[in-house]
Structures are given as structure tokens and as C-alpha cells.
Amino acid sequence: MYDRILVPTDGSTGSAHIAMQAIDLAEQYDATVHVVYVVDEDVGSLLQSMKITEPELREYGQRAVEKVERMVQAHGVDVAAEVLEGDPATTILDYADEIDADLVVAGTHGRSGIERRLIGSVAERLVRRASCPVMTVRLPETNVTVEDEDHATELAEEELANRGIDATVTGIEQQQHVWVAEATTDDGSLLVYVDPETQRTSVVTEANP
Structure with missing residues (x-):
């Protein structure tokens, strides 16, 4: 289609x-x-x-x-x-x-x-x-299933583990209704996006400043 x-x-x-x-x-x-x-x-x-x-x-x-x-x-x-x-x-x-x-x-x-x-x-x-x-x-305003940092962090850590990525989540915050977790590895840093409505996660290599 x-x-x-x-x-x-x-x-x-x-x-x-x-x-x-x-x-x-x-x-x-x-x-x-x-x-x-x-x-x-x-x-x-x-x-x-x-x-x-x-x-x-x-x-x-x-x-x-x-x-x-x-x-x-x-x-x-x-x-x-x-x-x-x-x-x-x-x-x-x-x-x-x-x-x-x-x-x-x-x-x-x-x-x-x-x-x-x-x-x-x-x-x-x-x-x-x-x-x-x-x-x-629209950015989700209802049907939110990830309401706190602990749940979002858990989902981010699960996604990293499922991908076989040895990384530590060092911080997380909600930005415009999307949870963004920062994680570090031996080779650099990652961002893990967590959709608060669908719980869909996406791991992105953070660009160098």
C-alpha cells in the first residue's frame, strides 16, 4: 500500500x-x-x-x-x-x-x-x-501508559538489553511528551526515545557536538 x-x-x-x-x-x-x-x-x-x-x-x-x-x-x-x-x-x-x-x-x-x-x-x-x-x-495527551521516570527508564534499559547493547542509563527526562533517556557505553553515548502512549522505543547514537 x-x-x-x-x-x-x-x-x-x-x-x-x-x-x-x-x-x-x-x-x-x-x-x-x-x-x-x-x-x-x-x-x-x-x-x-x-x-x-x-x-x-x-x-x-x-x-x-x-x-x-x-x-x-x-x-x-x-x-x-x-x-x-x-x-x-x-x-x-x-x-x-x-x-x-x-x-x-x-x-x-x-x-x-x-x-x-x-x-x-x-x-x-x-x-x-x-x-x-x-x-x-498529535503529541499524546491521553492514553499515556508511561507516566513516570522509573517506568520509562525500565523500558529504555529493556530495549538496550534486547539489542545486546551494554550501556548504562545515566539520565532521563520527558520532552514534549516523549521520554528521552541518555545512556553511555564504552564507545560513546546513546539516546533512547520512549513513546509514552505506545511504549515504542528507538535507540539512536548521539551525534558529537
């Missing part, structure tokens, strides 16, 4: 929850996940007020797609990533047509500031204008 699944990202931690939905579908249908971040061409005044340069925003976008890319790769799913420029909704729609996407999986809102503008405010336009189905994902 699905061969190419497009996931716009804003780089927020909540994007992990959205990516997990796309990964589930990609695993079921042996699909490729395409990750895209759009640098808004019309944020000049906003950038100036926040003292952010366009190269910095593009660099942020590159880190954003790489974060999701590593999550997808950790599950053995094919992935492609792009950082584009333009009007966010139009650019995402054009890219969906360019790759002949079978499905777009998008968050209904991002975090505050530029990221919210890039993703949250365009979801409705994607639904109205996309030539393929659009699956909108």
Missing part, C-alpha cells in the same frame, strides 16, 4: 513521536521514509528579531533531519533526507509530488517560535491540498 512515506520535521523532540508512527508503517509495508525540513523563505524579520541567521537555521534543519534519519535507520528501514527552502506547505507538497509519496505523516503542531511556523501552521494546508493521503499526528 505504501512505498514512500514523507515525514516533515521541525526538529523538536516531539518529532520522535511522529517519526515512530511513520516507522511503524514503513516496517509493515517495507516502505522508504523520506524526511524533510523546510527553511522558510519568508522569515527574514523573525530571524532578525531572534538573532538567528539563515545558515544557522539550515544547519539546525540538517541536524533535525539527521536525528530522524538515525531513528529510522535504527529500525532497519530505508530512509532519505532533505533540507529544502521555500514556503513550507508548498515546498512539502511539491516534494511529495516529486517523490510520488504514498502518504505524508505530519504533526499537527510543533514547538514555539520558528519551528511552530514551519510545521504546525501548515498541517491544515497539507490535508487540504495534498494529492496523497495525509496522516496527522
